[in-house]
Amino acid sequence: MTSKYVLILVWIGIAAVIFSQEGMQQPENICGKTEYRYRFLWAFLVFLPVIWMVGTRGNIGDTWVYKETFKSMPQAIGAIPHYISTVKKDKGFYLLSAVIKVLFGGNTVRYCFILALIQGFCIVKVYRKYSINYILSIFLFLISSDYISWMFNGIRQFTAVAIAFIGIKYLLDDDWIRFIIIILLAATMHQSALILIPFAIIAKGYAWNKKTIFFILLALVVVLFVGRFTNILNSALAETQYKNVVSDWKEFNDNGTSPLRVLVYAAPTAISYLGRKIIWEKDNKLINICVNMSIISTGLYIISMFTSGIFIGRLPIYFSLYNYILLPWEIENLFTQRSKKIIYIGLIACYIVFYYYQMHIIWQIF
Incomplete structure (x- = not known):
């Protein structure tokens, strides 16, 4: 069946x-x-x-x-x-x-x-x-x-x-x-x-603005000094309902978000960077926000890859949903008429492979 x-x-x-x-x-x-x-x-x-x-x-x-x-x-x-x-x-x-x-x-x-x-x-x-x-x-x-x-x-x-x-x-x-x-x-x-309130400020403005670039650089710094980051995070969450997050992910032997998943979710961000000049020329308010939300999603996923997939890896969903507005727009606006068909075929094929891998091999759902 x-x-x-x-x-x-x-x-x-x-x-x-x-x-x-x-x-x-x-x-x-x-x-x-x-x-x-x-x-x-x-x-x-x-x-x-x-x-x-x-x-x-x-x-x-x-x-x-x-x-x-x-x-x-x-x-x-x-x-x-x-x-x-x-x-x-x-x-x-x-x-x-x-x-x-x-x-x-x-x-x-x-x-x-x-x-x-x-x-x-x-x-x-x-x-x-x-x-x-x-x-x-x-x-x-x-x-x-x-x-x-x-x-x-x-x-x-x-x-x-x-x-x-x-x-x-x-x-x-x-x-x-x-x-x-x-x-x-x-x-x-x-x-x-509540994480959306400060990050919405970063997302406002043109695509790949200084705030988003700074955030990506900050994400890379966190990865380089991940030990200090977890200590700071543990102290920052001490008086909140998430006070046990750091100890829990260590106890669960959480190895972070899968690199393949990070790669898949980062694809719209990468495409937007390659086509950033066209995006700047069109200056579409909606797409500017979607690009910046995608960048934030990628930054958080990078951090989660080296920390916790269960806890930090749950935060990007607030931003990654914007990818599914961004990606169709990118295909229609950043590629030639001739290359669109190839891109669509490649896109569908790659996502099907990822879906099979995630559903059958990782989760064993079917």
């Missing part, structure tokens, strides 16, 4: 044909320019099988932990305040979960499906509007194995990531008040979302 993890990719290929028909797109204003984008209904239908698959996934990763926690939550609305008072961190996520139980019952499959629906809504909302090739962006999100890493696992953090992702609108509009409100809301789901 063909694995559902393969069939979901086949579906994206079929969707690319089905949803290429006339009448499925509408004009929208993107950073002051009229662009054609899928209507939300069609874009959501493309992603719906992923949401269904995630909601009915079984106990992959840490899903069973979330299910057991959900089972222990009160089902009466009046009992929620006392329950939340016992929660020590990320109260927003547990409040959301408790409300889901009150409104929809204690079925754990339904619970996972609703969380996937919330996450999927945010992903679809952003990629539908800001990607020049929505289908390719969704394909990249899937074939990079991000949907397994995050929608099947790390659910609490990815709920924060997804909510924070819709803040891109306010970042583009320079509406810092609303952007920070979105990030603070996301931080109630997972406190790590």
Whole structure:
């Protein structure tokens, strides 16, 4: 029987044909320019099988932990305040979960499906509007194995990531008040979302600006002096909910993020550097932010490769999602018409190899 993890990719290929028909797109204003984008209904239908698959996934990763926690939550609305008072961190996520139980019952499959629906809504909302090739962006999100890493696992953090992702609108509009409100809301789901506030300042401005170059150099310095970095990090986190991070990754014998994964996620950054002059000439506000977010993602991944994949390696997801807006744009704008076909074929082939390696050899899912 063909694995559902393969069939979901086949579906994206079929969707690319089905949803290429006339009448499925509408004009929208993107950073002051009229662009054609899928209507939300069609874009959501493309992603719906992923949401269904995630909601009915079984106990992959840490899903069973979330299910057991959900089972222990009160089902009466009046009992929620006392329950939340016992929660020590990320109260927003547990409040959301408790409300889901009150409104929809204690079925754990339904619970996972609703969380996937919330996450999927945010992903679809952003990629539908800001990607020049929505289908390719969704394909990249899937074939990079991000949907397994995050929608099947790390659910609490990815709920924060997804909510924070819709803040891109306010970042583009320079509406810092609303952007920070979105990030603070996301931080109630997972406190790590706060990292976006200082890094958003770095991401603003033209692509490959001095702030991003400084960050990459800083990442390299951290790698060279990784011992001192872990000591500083341990002291900095001493009074936070992440105070045991350094000791935990050492105890778990965490050898850091796989170099292959770092290479895959760094590809859009490398392409943007090679095509930086064209990017500067076009001066697209959206792409400038996506390039800088990609640079930040790469810098964090480099650090995680020499420290911890479990802890530091979880931070780049706040930034790497922008890669799937950036990469389709790079292919369409940085390559000649003749070379695009070769690039597309090479891109798909390389990602398929990575997907097989990650899913079959590393995770042994199929």
